[in-house]
Amino acid sequence: MDKLLPKYLFVALTLFLTLPACISDMEIDVQTPEREVVVTCLFSPQGNWKLTLAKTKTLQENEDTYINNALVKITTETGEEVTLNYSGERGIYSSNTRPEMDKTYRLNIHIPGHKEITAESRIPNIVNATVPDFDIKWIKYLYPNNLMDYDVFPLQVNFGETVQDARFLFRSYYFDPNEGYKRYMLTMDSLEKLKKAGLPENAYLELAELADQWVVNQSIFDHILFKLVFFEDFDLKQRLSYLLYQDLKQKTVSAREYEAFGRSVCFGNDYWLNNVSYDVMTTIGEAENVTHAKLLYANANLKYSMDKNQKRDEEFWLEVIQGSKEYVDYYHSYILQVSQRINPYSEPVMVQSNINNATGIFAGYHRQMIHLFNY
Incomplete structure (x- = not known):
C-alpha cells in the first residue's frame, strides 16, 4: 500500500498539469438588443405641451440618443388636433398650447422605419384642496419600512366634496426666499x-x-x-x-418656480394613503368616495429651529397632485424600482408604461401648491 501511494500521487499530478491543455476558448455571439423608442410626456393645464423622444441605452452608455425626425400629433375625442414641433435640442417636441381638463387625449407618433406609436390619457376634473387651520403639535412617528423615527405633526387636506375616483400624490416642501428667487x-x-x-x-x-x-x-x-x-x-x-x-x-426672478422648492418628508395617516418602499417624500393614495386626506408633515430643521426658538425665514408648503390612473401607476412603480436597487435579492420592477409600440409614459395630472405657514 505504501508503494502504491506515490504512484497515485504521480498520476494525479500528471492529470492536474495536463487538464488545462484541454481547455479551449469558445466564441459566444452575444446579441445586442434592439434599441426601443422612449416617450416621456407628463402633461397638465399649468404648462404647454412638451414631449421628449429618445432611445434606450445600455448601462455602459452615458450619453442619450435623441430622436429629431418624428411627426408628433395629439388629438381629442372631439377631433381637435395639436402638432408638437421639434425644438431643435435634446429630443424635445413642444407646442404653445396647453392641455385642458376633463378631455381625453390621444398621442400619435410617426418615426420613419418604425411602427406608429400611440397612447391615451386625460387630466381628471380638478378638486380644490384646502388645509384648515391647525396647530403644530410634534409627535414621534416610526416609519415601518425603514424602522426610523421622524418628528412629524398631523394635518388634514379637505377636498370640499366627495371624490368618487380619488388618485392623489402628496409632498411637503419648503421655500427659502433668500435663495429661491x-x-x-x-x-x-x-x-x-x-x-x-x-x-x-x-x-x-x-x-x-x-x-x-x-x-x-x-x-x-x-x-x-x-x-x-x-x-x-x-x-x-x-x-x-x-x-x-x-x-x-x-x-x-419674481416668481416661485417649482424647481426652486426644497423637498421635505411626508407620510400618510389615513387608511387609503401609503408611502412606497423606502420613500419618505411622496405619499400616494387611491380610493373611492373620500372627502379628505390625513397626513403627517415632517421637517427636521424646522423642528430643531422651533425647539431653539430660532426663526428660519422660510415658507412651508404642501403639494397636492391629482393624477390620471396612468400617472399614479407610473410614479408608484418608478419609486418602487428606484427603492429596490439597493436590494440585491429583489426581483426587477418594471416601470408602468402605457405606450403602444414603444416604451415610456403619456399621462395627465394637475398640481396644487398650498401655502401652510412661514417660520
Whole structure:
C-alpha cells in the first residue's frame, strides 16, 4: 500500500498539469438588443405641451440618443388636433398650447422605419384642496419600512366634496426666499475657459448640456466637478471651481418656480394613503368616495429651529397632485424600482408604461401648491 501511494500521487499530478491543455476558448455571439423608442410626456393645464423622444441605452452608455425626425400629433375625442414641433435640442417636441381638463387625449407618433406609436390619457376634473387651520403639535412617528423615527405633526387636506375616483400624490416642501428667487448661468464662453484650464472631457460634456441656461441651484455645477474631476487632484478642483464661480452669471426672478422648492418628508395617516418602499417624500393614495386626506408633515430643521426658538425665514408648503390612473401607476412603480436597487435579492420592477409600440409614459395630472405657514 505504501508503494502504491506515490504512484497515485504521480498520476494525479500528471492529470492536474495536463487538464488545462484541454481547455479551449469558445466564441459566444452575444446579441445586442434592439434599441426601443422612449416617450416621456407628463402633461397638465399649468404648462404647454412638451414631449421628449429618445432611445434606450445600455448601462455602459452615458450619453442619450435623441430622436429629431418624428411627426408628433395629439388629438381629442372631439377631433381637435395639436402638432408638437421639434425644438431643435435634446429630443424635445413642444407646442404653445396647453392641455385642458376633463378631455381625453390621444398621442400619435410617426418615426420613419418604425411602427406608429400611440397612447391615451386625460387630466381628471380638478378638486380644490384646502388645509384648515391647525396647530403644530410634534409627535414621534416610526416609519415601518425603514424602522426610523421622524418628528412629524398631523394635518388634514379637505377636498370640499366627495371624490368618487380619488388618485392623489402628496409632498411637503419648503421655500427659502433668500435663495429661491436666484438663478445662475454658465455661458459657453466660460465653459471653454474651464476646458483650457484643465476641465476633463467628460465633465465638459455634462456641463455643456447646462450651458447658456438659467438654472435654479448653483450646486449642480459643484456636483459635476466633484463627480467627474479626478478625486486626487484637489488643486485642479479648487482652481476650476474658482474660475467657474468667477464667471457665473446671476439674476433674480419674481416668481416661485417649482424647481426652486426644497423637498421635505411626508407620510400618510389615513387608511387609503401609503408611502412606497423606502420613500419618505411622496405619499400616494387611491380610493373611492373620500372627502379628505390625513397626513403627517415632517421637517427636521424646522423642528430643531422651533425647539431653539430660532426663526428660519422660510415658507412651508404642501403639494397636492391629482393624477390620471396612468400617472399614479407610473410614479408608484418608478419609486418602487428606484427603492429596490439597493436590494440585491429583489426581483426587477418594471416601470408602468402605457405606450403602444414603444416604451415610456403619456399621462395627465394637475398640481396644487398650498401655502401652510412661514417660520
